Amino acid sequence: MLYLGIDLGTTFSLASYINAANQVALVPDRFDANSFRTPSVVHIGNGGCFVGDAVEARLLEDPTTPHTRFVKLAMGENQSFPDHQQRPWRPEAISALVLKKLLDDTRSFLPDDIAGAVVTVPANFSDQQRQATKQAALLAGLPRVTLIEEPIAAATFYGVNDISGDQTLFVFDLGGGTFDATLLQAADDGLFVLATDGQHDLGGKTVDEAIMQQIADEYERLHDADPREDPTALVQMRQFATEAKLELCRPGVSQVRKTLLLNRRSVDFLLTVAQFNRLVDKLVDQALTVCERCLQAGGMDWDFVDHILLTGGSSLLPLVREKLAERTGRPKDGLLLKQPHQAVAFGAALIANQLFNERAEQKQLQRATAWQLGIRVAGADGQPCVKVMIDKNQPVPASKTVTFHTNREGQPRMVIEIVQQKAPQEDEKSLGYFIFSLPESAPSKYAVEITLAYDMEGLVTATARNPQTGQQLKQVMDENGAALDDELVRQKEWVDHTRVNDA
Ligand SMILES: Nc1ncnc2c1ncn2[C@@H]1O[C@H](COP(=O)(O)OP(=O)(O)OP(=O)(O)O)[C@@H](O)[C@H]1O
Numbered sequence: 001m002l003y004l005g006i007d008l009g010t011t012f013s014l015a016s017y018i019n020a021a022n023q024v025a026l027v028p029d030r031f032d033a034n035s036f037r038t039p040s041v042v043h044i045g046n047g048g049c050f051v052g053d054a055v056e057a058r059l060l061e062d063p064t065t066p067h068t069r070f071v072k073l074a075m076g077e078n079q080s081f082p083d084h085q086q087r088p089w090r091p092e093a094i095s096a097l098v099l100k101k102l103l104d105d106t107r108s109f110l111p112d113d114i115a116g117a118v119v120t121v122p123a124n125f126s127d128q129q130r131q132a133t134k135q136a137a138l139l140a141g142l143p144r145v146t147l148i149e150e151p152i153a154a155a156t157f158y159g160v161n162d163i164s165g166d167q168t169l170f171v172f173d174l175g176g177g178t179f180d181a182t183l184l185q186a187a188d189d190g191l192f193v194l195a196t197d198g199q200h201d202l203g204g205k206t207v208d209e210a211i212m213q214q215i216a217d218e219y220e221r222l223h224d225a226d227p228r229e230d231p232t233a234l235v236q237m238r239q240f241a242t243e244a245k246l247e248l249c250r251p252g253v254s255q256v257r258k259t260l261l262l263n264r265r266s267v268d269f270l271l272t273v274a275q276f277n278r279l280v281d282k283l284v285d286q287a288l289t290v291c292e293r294c295l296q297a298g299g300m301d302w303d304f305v306d307h308i309l310l311t312g313g314s315s316l317l318p319l320v321r322e323k324l325a326e327r328t329g330r331p332k333d334g335l336l337l338k339q340p341h342q343a344v345a346f347g348a349a350l351i352a353n354q355l356f357n358e359r360a361e362q363k364q365l366q367r368a369t370a371w372q373l374g375i376r377v378a379g380a381d382g383q384p385c386v387k388v389m390i391d392k393n394q395p396v397p398a399s400k401t402v403t404f405h406t407n408r409e410g411q412p413r414m415v416i417e418i419v420q421q422k423a424p425q426e427d428e429k430s431l432g433y434f435i436f437s438l439p440e441s442a443p444s445k446y447a448v449e450i451t452l453a454y455d456m457e458g459l460v461t462a463t464a465r466n467p468q469t470g471q472q473l474k475q476v477m478d479e480n481g482a483a484l485d486d487e488l489v490r491q492k493e494w495v496d497h498t499r500v501n502d503a
């Protein structure tokens with residue numbers, strides 16, 4: 001039986017497993033035994049569907065190749081990506097194609113049946129983003145799936161090799177598209193999350209786009225036009241920006257110079273390491289602010305942290321280590337940076353093996369809520385406001401019941417809107433409404449008990465109960481959510497009928 005750990009990343013996705021020597025390993029690409037990371041990019045066209053390196057190769061040859069990238073940032077959003085037949089693919093379905101590619105690779109490489117998988121999500125993913133990820137797994141036909149937060153997976157991987165006894169860990173996870181900061185306690189019997197925080201849309205993509213902005217500014221100065229309006233130029237600029245970034249991160253490199261031909265007009269581009277670091281500086285400052293908020297929520301400061309683990313490809317930016325070392329007052333080599341590209345996938349495989357394999361040693365894993373959860377109510381001044389029922393950074397599973405009262409006599413129903421919030425002052429995200437009917441001629445101030453709960457995967461359930469009659473309505477935002485709605489049932493057909501990388 002095979003239990004997979006899958007890192008479904010913004011820029012790269014990986015599948016990991018435990019090999020016969022009882023070590024974590026990555027599944028190679030079906031057509032390239034030296035490739036272990038799949039670029040999270042999808043092309044659907046007349047010639048078929050391609051995922052990963054096959055699309056990157058086509059894009060190098062022909063930048064006009066239609067493709068979808070960064071779909072992780074659209075998960076849980078009401079967005080779609082049209083294919084060549086104008087079929088609107090939802091983010092879940094595009095992600096399912098990436099998963100399908102990883103499953104094809106796995107099946108062609110390993111003989112065992114895939115019996116379960118742990119798929120990782122950023123710690124700061126909302127309920128909707130988590131649900132969408134679960135649905136992507138369902139669309140891809142993965143049998144049993146559990147979601148785990150990326151920093152927990154990374155800490156699990158590090159913990160197995162590098163840490164023993166009771167220790168406080170801080171995971172700094174700067175990937176392609178998202179940033180997570182997590183404070184954990186590691187003990188011999190397991191891992192316990194003390195606090196978690198994060199920022200959406202902060203990662204390598206942010207740096208690439210800052211470089212693209214510089215190119216665009218120079219181009220605009222010369223030619224009085226924004227090159228990004230041309231889709232081909234946009235692809236070329238992104239490729240160049242990523243390459244330039246990686247080049248500038250190499251030791252000894254002091255500048256990158258290139259003449260780019262964009263939309264038939266040329267632009268000379270020069271970026272020095274000093275200029276580059278000024279771009280990266282802002283990103284690192286934002287990440288450090290998130291870290292300190294996280295420490296504060298856990299009631300600690302850097303001095304209490306035994307190990308700082310860096311993970312995610314963008315933690316290889318030299319300035320990240322420099323500034324983090326400076327801020328935390330420790331030497332650069334006091335920061336743990338080991339296989340930052342693979343740590344999340346490896347940790348996920350370790351967790352999958354513990355979770356699904358009854359014979360494996362079971363370690364405790366205490367996770368925490370990343371969002372506060374509540375319902376929208378009318379405030380004292382009649383304006384809607386959020387009544388928080390479960391705070392952020394509470395151990396999961398978590399559940400809370402509060403009795404609410406109707407406003408007026410004969411009110412036929414109570415409309416309950418469930419919302420998540422990062423912090424009290426931040427915008428709330430609505431998870432949806434549900435309607436609870438009340439008996440006819442119910443008096444004013446009629447009581448309704450509302451229970452909100454987080455399950456182990458950070459998914460939300462809401463229950464309304466009439467204590468007078470015992471009538472109850474449960475809105476399982478996960479269980480029914482994980483069942484596919486009509487639109488996704490249709491898209492499952494598309495996914496099922498789409499062969500990936502099968503030219
Ligand atoms: N040596 C390096 N120096 C700087 N950046 C790097 C380096 N290697 C990779 N990156 C960047 O790291 C990012 C990819 O990291 P990673 O694979 O951890 O992200 P991801 O898992 O796809 O994203 P996320 O975790 O946000 O969903 C890309 O933006 C890539 O350009």
Ligand SMILES: [Mg+2]
Nearest residue numbers: 009175312344
């Ligand atoms: Mg990642």
